[in-house]
Amino acid sequence: MQEMQKAGMYRHLENRRRRLARGGTVSEFAGEHDYYGFHRVTGGWVFREWAPDARRIYLTGEFNGWNPESDPMVPVGNGSWVLYLPGEDTLWETCRVKTVVEHYEAIG
Secondary structure: OOHHHHHHHHHHHHHHHHHHHOOOOHHHHHOHHHOOEEEEEOOEEEEEEEOOOEEEEEEEEHHHOOOOOOOEOEEEEOOEEEEEEEOOOOOOOOOOEEEEEEEOOOOO
C-alpha cells in the first residue's frame, strides 16, 4: 500500500476516534452509508465517495455512454467527493456504473 494511502486512512481513523470521544454514538460512527454512495434527491441523484488521496474522480456508466470524463466529481473536503446528476431518470435500478480514480503518483 502506498504511503499516501496509509496516511489518508490513518487520518480518517483518527478523525473517527475523535468523533466518538466527543460523545458521538456508534450509530453515527457506523452510519456513513447514509451519506456516501447514491441517493435520490429532488430533481436527480447525488453520489458521494471517500477517496482522500485522489487527484480526480469521475463517474462513468451506461447513463453517460461509458464516457470516462464527462461526469467529474467535486472535492468537498476531508477526502470526500460529490457529484450531482440532474434528472430523476438519469440512473435506473440496473444501471451499471464505475468510478474512475486518478491518484497522485507515489514519490520515492
